[in-house]
Amino acid sequence: MKRPKMNILACLAFLAAWSAPLAQVTFKDAFPGLKFDRVVCIAEMPGMAVKTYAVLEQHQGMISIVQQKSGVWTKQTMYKFTVATSNETGLLGIAFHPDYKNTRRYFIYYNTPGALKDVIEEREADATLIKDAGKAKVLISLDDPADNHNGGSLGFGKDGYLYAAIGDGGGQNNQFGNGQNRKALFAKMMRLDVDKPANGKNYGIPADNPFVNDADPDVKREIWAWGFRNPWRWTFDPVNGDLWVADVGQNATEEVDIVAKGANYGWPNMEGPDQYIGTKDASMIPPVFSYSHSSNRTCIIGAAVYRGDPASKFYGNLFVTDENAWVVYAIKKNATGLASSQTVGNLPAKPSTMNHDFESRILVGIEANAQPIYQLDGPDLNPSPVSLFSRELKERFARTRFAARGSVLPAGFFAGASSATLVDMNGTVAATLTSRNPVLGDGIQPGLYVARIPGSAAKPELLVIR
Numbered sequence: 001m002k003r004p005k006m007n008i009l010a011c012l013a014f015l016a017a018w019s020a021p022l023a024q025v026t027f028k029d030a031f032p033g034l035k036f037d038r039v040v041c042i043a044e045m046p047g048m049a050v051k052t053y054a055v056l057e058q059h060q061g062m063i064s065i066v067q068q069k070s071g072v073w074t075k076q077t078m079y080k081f082t083v084a085t086s087n088e089t090g091l092l093g094i095a096f097h098p099d100y101k102n103t104r105r106y107f108i109y110y111n112t113p114g115a116l117k118d119v120i121e122e123r124e125a126d127a128t129l130i131k132d133a134g135k136a137k138v139l140i141s142l143d144d145p146a147d148n149h150n151g152g153s154l155g156f157g158k159d160g161y162l163y164a165a166i167g168d169g170g171g172q173n174n175q176f177g178n179g180q181n182r183k184a185l186f187a188k189m190m191r192l193d194v195d196k197p198a199n200g201k202n203y204g205i206p207a208d209n210p211f212v213n214d215a216d217p218d219v220k221r222e223i224w225a226w227g228f229r230n231p232w233r234w235t236f237d238p239v240n241g242d243l244w245v246a247d248v249g250q251n252a253t254e255e256v257d258i259v260a261k262g263a264n265y266g267w268p269n270m271e272g273p274d275q276y277i278g279t280k281d282a283s284m285i286p287p288v289f290s291y292s293h294s295s296n297r298t299c300i301i302g303a304a305v306y307r308g309d310p311a312s313k314f315y316g317n318l319f320v321t322d323e324n325a326w327v328v329y330a331i332k333k334n335a336t337g338l339a340s341s342q343t344v345g346n347l348p349a350k351p352s353t354m355n356h357d358f359e360s361r362i363l364v365g366i367e368a369n370a371q372p373i374y375q376l377d378g379p380d381l382n383p384s385p386v387s388l389f390s391r392e393l394k395e396r397f398a399r400t401r402f403a404a405r406g407s408v409l410p411a412g413f414f415a416g417a418s419s420a421t422l423v424d425m426n427g428t429v430a431a432t433l434t435s436r437n438p439v440l441g442d443g444i445q446p447g448l449y450v451a452r453i454p455g456s457a458a459k460p461e462l463l464v465i466r
Ligand SMILES: [Ca+2]
Pocket: 144, 145, 146, 147, 148, 149, 150, 167, 169, 170
């Protein structure tokens, strides 16, 4: 058959498409039918009977509850605060107590209207867990000298302590002198024990915080790490507990830090890895990743870690984006530092936060009113079928394994037993495996199975066959 001739324009278009980097991630509406105003946090709530998110709408001062009912996403109000509403202020962070189901305790960070304060507050939900009960205790309240650089994320570490980051006070060029001042809570990552209040405060200081024994009594015992400019969004890796901070830079460089106990990340002596104001000291920790201001890239927005499918090339990657360029970065570290960084796509709208849920969906809030929440999508971003934090699942299953159809079952699967049954999600025995290393044949459809050793008291495993 004679091939049709390709004209020169078609040829050029073909070559352009072939040579342009293909976006590795695309985007979809995470909650079809719902719209939100200036979303700064999308937090999945622990211990809930159905999958539930708390979405913070910054200037509305709103905690919105998002749940799926009969296949339809619904939105209702948990609580509406009166907050400051200039650009960087508002309702900025939320974290749920690790045992939220029983304690009903949650924590928020917001800015007050009028005389500007940065407030971290403990609140309580009612028995429904999705309505505020009207009980509040202030943990931290700082008079804030300027309405920018307020940090904002809150989160609980695997150690059960509450972490909170606040920016350098604001203005520009560290004008309030907080960056390297350990007698101020501005420009710091704090670590608080919310279960053991002490010294007349509604929180305690963990005994292993880095400066609890500092000779200077004015050095703040709350400090976990220091030298930040505006740690607007940050997150924990749900698997290894790494604390990733996206710290917004001044005029030249944006940075990502992996935060260690007692470490100094350098602001304002450093901006990114470079000397800025004053002396760059060898004790100051350079970022694990940074990028220069160019091509509209001016303000880093984090931060979410993908821990869905262990076979994915993005497993363990941190995702961040830029407020003005909308480009999405995937960043991976190794034991010594940055292993790789790449741009993997471009958002369809101006971002204000990226968050991961318990199944490693990467969600993006948009800095405008009446917007969807986006979800990063693509063949390498499948959500985990197992909630990484779900206490219930961890209690019921020994572990989760992934296997491709046609592959050999992972070593050790039988744990010394001679057979195992695979039960599908309808409760039907899909297969009985009887050899030590059976091949997962075509008779077993891709899906999620409970794998159990007959007669064994051992916890069953979850097996995901792709
Ligand atoms: Ca401020």
